[in-house]
Amino acid sequence: MSSAVEKQDISQETGGQDSRSRRSGGREARRAMRAAPLADDVRPIRPGLEGGRYKPLGQNDLERIHEAVLTLLETVGFANAIPSCIEACTRVGVVLGEDGRLRFPRELVMSTIRNAARNFTLCGQDPKHDMVIQGKRVHYGTAGAAVHLVDVEKREYRESLLQDIYDAARIVDGLDNIHFFQRPMVPRDVPDPLDMDFNTLYACVMGTSKHVGTSFTVRENVAPALEMLYTIAGGEENFRARPFVSNSNCFVVPPMKFAEDACGVLEACVEGGIPILLLSAGQAGATAPAAIAGVVVQAVAEVLAGLVYVNALKPGHPAIFGTWPFVSDLRTGAMSGGSAEQALLTAACAQMAQFYDLPGGSAAGMSDSKMPDIQSGYEKGITNVMAGLSGVNLVYESAGMHASLLGFCLESLIIDNDMLGHCQRCVRGIEVTDTALSIDTIAEVCLNGPGHYLGNEQTLRLMQTEYFYPAIGDRLSPKEWNERGKPDILGRAIAEKKRILAERFPRHVPKATDDRLRAKFGELIKLPRSGMGC
C-alpha cells in the first residue's frame, strides 16, 4: 500500500491555487483500511473525552461568583417550599424565615458540596453505554420538551407524538456521538399526565439501551414508572444497583422559588433510586438577571439549594448539578437558545460545576432556526463545541433541537451526530509527544524522502486514530459534487432516517419482559407493538 500511495502525484493545496489533488491509486486502499471498525480505545473520539481547555472565567471570577451564591442562599433563600421539603431541610440546618422562605447557611452549603455524590456512573441498560461522570469528562445527549416534530420534507411543524419519541430513541440508539437520550419531545397524542409520563418513559427505554432521562408531572406518577423500571431491570435491587434512568427535575421556578409538583417528584425519585438532574432553567432578563454573571450566580444558587434538599432527603444520592440558564432576546422576550450569550452561560456553568467538583450538566445546541439550515448549523456548532471545550460532563439538548426547544427534528439528529463528532474531536485536543512533534519524520521527508508525507508510515498509522470522518458530511470536490447530481445533506439525512426507522428495532428489552409489562399495565401502555416493529 505504501508504494501505491507514494506513486501518486503530489499537488499542493494552498489558499492560492486551484489544485485539488487528483489522486486515485491509494484512495481505494485507504478506504478499505477505513472500513474495518476500530477498537474503542484507538477511536479518534469516544464518550467521556476530557474537556476544560476553554475557561471563560478566571479563578478570581469563580470565587466571586461562589461568594455571591453563598450570600444569596443565606440572605434571600427560597420561597414556596412544600411541607416535606421544609421538614427535610430544616432538619439539616436550613432556616425557615418568618416570610416563609428557606435560607441556607453557608456552612451547610459547603458541607453539602463536600459530601455530595460525585464520580458516579450514569448507567445504560447496556453497560457499554455507561457514562462515568467525573472531572471534565464530556458526554453529549438529547433533552427537551418540544411540542412539535419538524417535518423536513413538508417544511412544516406538526404536533409531536408518542411514536416520534420512540423513533428518536431508536435513531439515537445507533448514533455513536450521541451518548444519552433524555426525552426530547412531549407526546401530544397522550394528553393525560399519568399516561404521558408513563408512556414517554416506556418509549425511551424501549427505544434505546443508552442512559435515559425523563420527567414526571406529579409525585404520584413516579410509582408506576418505578414498577416498570424494576421489571425491566429484573428486580428493584438490580435497578438500584444500575439505575439506567435519571429524572430531569425542574425543582425551581426561577428566581429562587421551589416548584411544588416537581419537588414531590424529586422526593419520590430519591426514594425510588433514580438519580436526579437538578435543573435550574432561568431565562436571562426574564426569570434571571440580564447580566451574564448574575444569571450564573442565580443558577448556581438555585442548584445548590436543590443539592442541599436532595442530600437532606438522602445523603449522597446521585444528583447532577444542572445549571441550565437560558437567554432571552431582550427585544421580544423570546428565548434564544442559539445565541452567543447562551454559549457563554453554558460554559461558565461548566466551570462552576468543576469549581465544586460536582457532576455538571448544562444545555447547548438549541438552535433558534426552525429548519436544519446554515443558521442552525452555526448556532449548534458554536454552542456545542464551547460546551465541550469547557468540560461540561453532560451536554443536554445537543442534538436534534430547533426553534429554541419548540421543535425536534429526526433528520437533524443524524446530521448533528456528525457535528458532535467534530466537537468531540476538538475536545480531545492535540497530543504533544516526541513522536507527534515529528522532528524525525519531517527531517526524513525533507532530506532523504520523497518530499511529501502521503505514503509515510506516520500518515498511515494516524489516519484512523487521529482523524474524525463524518458519516454524512460532504467532502466532495465541486466537480465530483456536480457529477453526482449535487447531493444535498438534507436529502441524505432524510434517506438515512427512513433506512433506520425501517430497519432498527432495538431488542435489548426481551419480548418476554415486554409481555410482562403489557400484562401488568394493560391499556396504560399506548405505544402499539406494531410501532415497535413487532
Place this chain on the structure above:
Amino acid sequence: MSSAVEKQDISQETGGQDSRSRRSGGREARRAMRAAPLADDVRPIRPGLEGGRYKPLGQNDLERIHEAVLTLLETVGFANAIPSCIEACTRVGVVLGEDGRLRFPRELVMSTIRNAARNFTLCGQDPKHDMVIQGKRVHYGTAGAAVHLVDVEKREYRESLLQDIYDAARIVDGLDNIHFFQRPMVPRDVPDPLDMDFNTLYACVMGTSKHVGTSFTVRENVAPALEMLYTIAGGEENFRARPFVSNSNCFVVPPMKFAEDACGVLEACVEGGIPILLLSAGQAGATAPAAIAGVVVQAVAEVLAGLVYVNALKPGHPAIFGTWPFVSDLRTGAMSGGSAEQALLTAACAQMAQFYDLPGGSAAGMSDSKMPDIQSGYEKGITNVMAGLSGVNLVYESAGMHASLLGFCLESLIIDNDMLGHCQRCVRGIEVTDTALSIDTIAEVCLNGPGHYLGNEQTLRLMQTEYFYPAIGDRLSPKEWNERGKPDILGRAIAEKKRILAERFPRHVPKATDDRLRAKFGELIKLPRSGMGC
C-alpha cells in the same frame, strides 16, 4: 416604559414547557430603543476584542514545539532559496549548506523574534477600519483564491469573475463583523497574470475602504500595483505611512522549500512598503506531517524562516505570522477545511504566535460543503469560534468560503456576518463585576420586586450593550414563522445581496483619483465603470 414591561405576564420558558412568552406591550418600546445606533465603545461587539480563553496547548507543549522548531530550522533548513534570498539571509548569519539548503542558527531565530515588528496597525483607507494587531486582539476577514462563485439560486458553481471580487468587496465594506478584505477569488475572466494581479487589487481597493490583502504572481507585477496604491494614497509617503494593503505571500512550498516566484514578490513588497503575510499552507498528511503537533511544528518553523528572511531584507518590516496549516481527508487526500482537526490546528497556531508575541494570522471558516447549508454552518461556527477564543489576531477565510476554498459565495458573506457576530460575542466573554454579579438585583426582585426581571433597570440597561442581535438570523416562534410564510435564510440572504449590489457603490476613492488611474493605466484596468455604478 418600565411599567409597560412590568405589566406583561411572565411565562416561564423551560426545557419542560411549551410556554413561549407572548408579550407585546414592551416589545415595540424595546424595538424602538434598539433602533438607535450605538456608540462604538458600548457596542456588544467590535473589532479587536481580546481572545485567548481557549488554550489547546499547555505551556510545556508550547515550549516543546518551540524547541522542535529550532531544531528543524538549524538541522533541516530550507531548500530552493533564490540568490537574493541567499545573499540577504547569509548576511545576517543563515548558513548555506553544501546540499544547497539554508539553515537557521537558533540564536539568529531568537534575535529575529525579539526584534521583529509587533503591535502594529493594519490600516484601512478609512482610518475607522484600522486594525491594531497586538496581544490576543481578534479580527475576522476574508481570504482565499476560489476559482468558483457559488450561485445559490441556480445551485451551481460557475467560474469567478473580476466583477465578483468587486461585488464581494463592496458587500464586505458594509458588514460590521467582517473586519478586513483579503481577495477571496481569482478572476477567471482575466487570465494574464499581470492583468489578474493588477485588477484583483484594483477591484479590492475600489470596493472597500477596509484593509485589503492580495497576492502577486511574480516580482514584476508589484511595481504597477505600487504605482496604483501610491496614486490612491496621494503619494508614496502617504502609502508608506498608512499601508492599507498587505501582501498574502506563500513564500514556502511545504515542506521546508522556498517558493521562488513568491520570494521575488516578497522582496518587491518589502521594498515598496507593503506589509507581508508570511503564509505557510502545508496540508497535514500530504505536504505536512499527519500528526497535528507535527503540522504545527513545521508551520511555525516555516514562518519563522520567512520572518528571518523579511527582517534580513529590512529589519522591523511589518510581517504577520501566517501559520495556515490545512487538513487532508486522509482517505482521499482532498483538503478538509471544515474539519475538527483544522479547528485545532488554527487554535494551536494562535498560541504559538502568542508564545512569540508576534502578530498572528491563521485560517478558519473553510467549509467543505458546497452550499450554505447546515454542514457549512456547523463547520464555520466551530472553526471560527475556536479561532476567536484562542485569540488569533487575524482570522482569514472566515466568511463566504465553501468547498474547502474552491467556491466563494456572496450570500454566505451576509449570513456569515451574523455567525461572526456570535463568535465575537463569545470572544468578548463574561464581565464579572459587583454590578454584574447582581446580588442586589436578585434580592430586590425576589424579596420586594415583581418576581421577574423584565422591566428591571439592569435589563433595560444591558439589552443593547451586552447582547448581540443577528441581522438576518431568525428568532421567530414556529407560529410566527408559519404566519410569515416560513421564511428561509437563503431567501433573505439573496434579497439582501441584491439590495446591497444595487445600492452600495463605495466612493472612498474619489472620481478624480480613479480618472487619474484610468488615464495612467489605460486598458490595463479591466473593471468597467459601469460595473462600479458609474
